[in-house]
Amino acid sequence: MAHKKQQQQQQTPPGHKPCPFCGTEVKYFDYKDYPTLKPYIDYFGNIRKRYYTGVCLKHQKMLKTAIERARFMAMLAYRK
Amino acid sequence: MPTLIPSSEDTKVYEVCVMTQPDLMEKAENQLNKEIDGIFSEAGAKVVFKDLWGKRGLAYKVGGHDEGKFTVFYIDADPSKIRALDSALRLEKGVLRHMIVIPPKGYEAVSYAEKYEAWLKNRETMSEMRAREKAEKMEERVREKAKMEAKRMEAKKKEKKVAPKAPAASLDTELDKLLSDQDLI
Numbered sequence: 664m665a666h667k668k669q670q671q672q673q674q675t676p677p678g679h680k681p682c683p684f685c686g687t688e689v690k691y692f693d694y695k696d697y698p699t700l701k702p703y704i705d706y707f708g709n710i711r712k713r714y715y716t717g718v719c720l721k722h723q724k725m726l727k728t729a730i731e732r733a734r735f736m737a738m739l740a741y742r743k
Numbered sequence: 744m745p746t747l748i749p750s751s752e753d754t755k756v757y758e759v760c761v762m763t764q765p766d767l768m769e770k771a772e773n774q775l776n777k778e779i780d781g782i783f784s785e786a787g788a789k790v791v792f793k794d795l796w797g798k799r800g801l802a803y804k805v806g807g808h809d810e811g812k813f814t815v816f817y818i819d820a821d822p823s824k825i826r827a828l829d830s831a832l833r834l835e836k837g838v839l840r841h842m843i844v845i846p847p848k849g850y851e852a853v854s855y856a857e858k859y860e861a862w863l864k865n866r867e868t869m870s871e872m873r874a875r876e877k878a879e880k881m882e883e884r885v886r887e888k889a890k891m892e893a894k895r896m897e898a899k900k901k902e903k904k905v906a907p908k909a910p911a912a913s914l915d916t917e918l919d920k921l922l923s924d925q926d927l928i
Contacts, residue, residue, distance in 0.1 A: 696858070698858075737840065
């Protein structure tokens with residue numbers, strides 16, 4: 664039990680993660696770049712909340728446009 | 744890979760992604776490609792870079808097709824003629840869907856077909872890694888279970904060994920006491 668508790672404490676809580684794109688200063692999300700968009704979409708095809716992914720507001724907005732473009736071109740699903 | 748810079752001040756670089764029917768015969772396909780090129784030339788657009796993706800599975804059905812052939816054109820065109828180009832592409836029969844996007848300044852055109860294939864290969868190795876990790880975890884669990892069971896068995900054995908001895912000894916002593924007791928006789 665003690666070991667399990669330690670593991671839970673080591674994981675960063677949602678809402679306190681650094682933005683994964685601010686470190687590398689990403690300026691544009693390409694809608695054709697499936698591998699980078701994929702982790703920000705859940706099983707049902709919805710965009711993951713930035714509270715859980717840790718993405719900052721600026722990058723979340725850029726991600727949103729890229730994902731919507733990819734959805735239009737049938738590279739990503741609207742709804743599964 | 745080329746960085747996209749417009750040739751003059753009047754033109755802009757556009758990114759046109761075109762999804763065409765996947766099951767066309769060779770002749771029809773060549774004709775379609777020619778027609779698309781014709782549309783570009785009519786609008787006075789120069790194709791700067793072309794990225795052929797080939798067949799790809801779609802996330803949902805488009806025009807009854809599960810697959811689509813993707814091609815990405817980077818064109819240098821006059822902004823006033825883009826609307827005509829858009830409507831012409833919409834009227835084209837073999838084109839399932841298309842999208843015109845203005846890439847940001849200093850955008851480098853990269854062939855995403857190669858990138859995607861490389862990622863697919865990597866992803867396979869990733870899935871293998873996950874399977875291996877799972878197998879290792881299962882092995883550890885089995886080992887722990889075996890250890891726990893061995894401990895339990897040892898504890899049970901000890902209990903069994905200790906339990907019958909104590910009462911037998913005590914019974915003997917009690918019997919002796921009873922026998923030796925002179926008040927009862």
